[in-house]
Amino acid sequence: MKNQALWIIMLSGLLVAQTRQTTRSKSLVFTHITIIDATGAPAKADMAVVITGDRIRQLAKSGEIRVPRDAQVVDATGKFLIPGLWDMHVHTLRKGRPEMFFPLFLANGVTGVRDMGGDLLEQTRQLRKQISDGILPGLRIVTPGPVLDGPKQVSSFSIGVANEIEARQTVDSLKEQGVDFIKLYSLLPRDVYFAIANEATKQGLPFSGHVPYSVSAAEASDAGQTSIEHLSGVLLACSTAEAELRKALAEAMTRADATASLPKLVRTQTRQVLETFSDQKAAELLARFSRNHTWQCPTLVVLRAFAFLDASDLSDDARLKYIPFSMRERWNPKGHLRAENGTPEDLANSKKVFQKELEIVRAMRLAGLKFLAGTDAPTPNVFPGFGLHDELRLLVSAGLTPMEALQAATRNAATYLGLLDSLGTVEKGKIADLVLLEGNPLDDISNTQKIAAVVLGGKLISKFSLQSMLAEVERMANKK
Numbered sequence: 001m002k003n004q005a006l007w008i009i010m011l012s013g014l015l016v017a018q019t020r021q022t023t024r025s026k027s028l029v030f031t032h033i034t035i036i037d038a039t040g041a042p043a044k045a046d047m048a049v050v051i052t053g054d055r056i057r058q059l060a061k062s063g064e065i066r067v068p069r070d071a072q073v074v075d076a077t078g079k080f081l082i083p084g085l086w087d088m089h090v091h092t093l094r095k096g097r098p099e100m101f102f103p104l105f106l107a108n109g110v111t112g113v114r115d116m117g118g119d120l121l122e123q124t125r126q127l128r129k130q131i132s133d134g135i136l137p138g139l140r141i142v143t144p145g146p147v148l149d150g151p152k153q154v155s156s157f158s159i160g161v162a163n164e165i166e167a168r169q170t171v172d173s174l175k176e177q178g179v180d181f182i183k184l185y186s187l188l189p190r191d192v193y194f195a196i197a198n199e200a201t202k203q204g205l206p207f208s209g210h211v212p213y214s215v216s217a218a219e220a221s222d223a224g225q226t227s228i229e230h231l232s233g234v235l236l237a238c239s240t241a242e243a244e245l246r247k248a249l250a251e252a253m254t255r256a257d258a259t260a261s262l263p264k265l266v267r268t269q270t271r272q273v274l275e276t277f278s279d280q281k282a283a284e285l286l287a288r289f290s291r292n293h294t295w296q297c298p299t300l301v302v303l304r305a306f307a308f309l310d311a312s313d314l315s316d317d318a319r320l321k322y323i324p325f326s327m328r329e330r331w332n333p334k335g336h337l338r339a340e341n342g343t344p345e346d347l348a349n350s351k352k353v354f355q356k357e358l359e360i361v362r363a364m365r366l367a368g369l370k371f372l373a374g375t376d377a378p379t380p381n382v383f384p385g386f387g388l389h390d391e392l393r394l395l396v397s398a399g400l401t402p403m404e405a406l407q408a409a410t411r412n413a414a415t416y417l418g419l420l421d422s423l424g425t426v427e428k429g430k431i432a433d434l435v436l437l438e439g440n441p442l443d444d445i446s447n448t449q450k451i452a453a454v455v456l457g458g459k460l461i462s463k464f465s466l467q468s469m470l471a472e473v474e475r476m477a478n479k480k
Ligand SMILES: [Zn+2]
Pocket: 089, 090, 091, 116, 376
């Protein structure tokens, strides 16, 4: 409870100065701005945007706009306007994290997050209500509460589900608590997975997450899993040895030391998976994803972080100063379990796996699959906020156009979440969650990092305010 109070004070404190400035004038107007609306339409130069309250009220050529009386007019010559960004895979709803990481999101133009498992469900519910009631400006948050794993509980933010009855009870109870969806994890037994899938569907709750080892990616897609995270189970499902490899996984899952031994087995198996990769199986799998509308949230940034764990040296990464001391220690590759336990062959293989993952994303795009941009922050070497821009660059390097990458973090996110009516693009009538950029992201996707200002629910947050947020996070992160 103490934690929650701190969080709310933090968010209101940061934004209150800006709120005062903008409530004095009724509307916020940008003139001479280039709009990249993320509908897929080309950039529109020399436009004007009128924002009143939390909504976009007018969009027109600069000379054709009716400027409301008392409006705050910002000449945005040379600037580009995009929708607020969504990071569709984060873990920030845990004790101590929102106050550290929410400002990092905002400072990076991330105005919404899909949390993928945390333990602050009740606090989040209250916070969200205050945001939606307009009492508090804040990030838009979608959350499943804790993740479902099994058969035993493995962390403070997971629920261990052992059988079909527990599966149905847990889904019903989470539904009652107001979660937005169900998040699945890797160790779910097969019968439990299908019971969760069935009950969630009955309750009208989407279910999403990892493809558990006990289920194939094709089966997960057929069962109605709405999104696959981290490409989990995807390469395995493209292997001609899938049946045999999954049998070994199923056996390992029943052993007492499953939590420790499984990652090792999975690592050994990835070598076989690459050797037995079948283009035909891949094509069939992607066609199935397409038929079932299974979304992909590849989180390339975390896949890369793990693949290059031994090779990464973060000591000269300027962003490290925003990561709390206690967490930085865990980010040290030398102390990281995955780097420590891997043989040199494992570590070399992990880089090949990452190359294959980039290739499969390219193939998914050609097969017409829909992507979500997510990061898995704050997993080691994945910076909250900043990491989303890394992900956009990686999506482009995998073959998406800059527009497609941008849409993965805007329009697609809103579509996936059923929020496209009010969010996800720059269009008349939508909520004004926006980012002003100093460079054209369609020319170079890394221009999404050149943030001049953010608009959150119609409130302008200046570059100066965003930098103050970063400075405050830096101060907190370095307090011993
Ligand atoms: Zn995750």
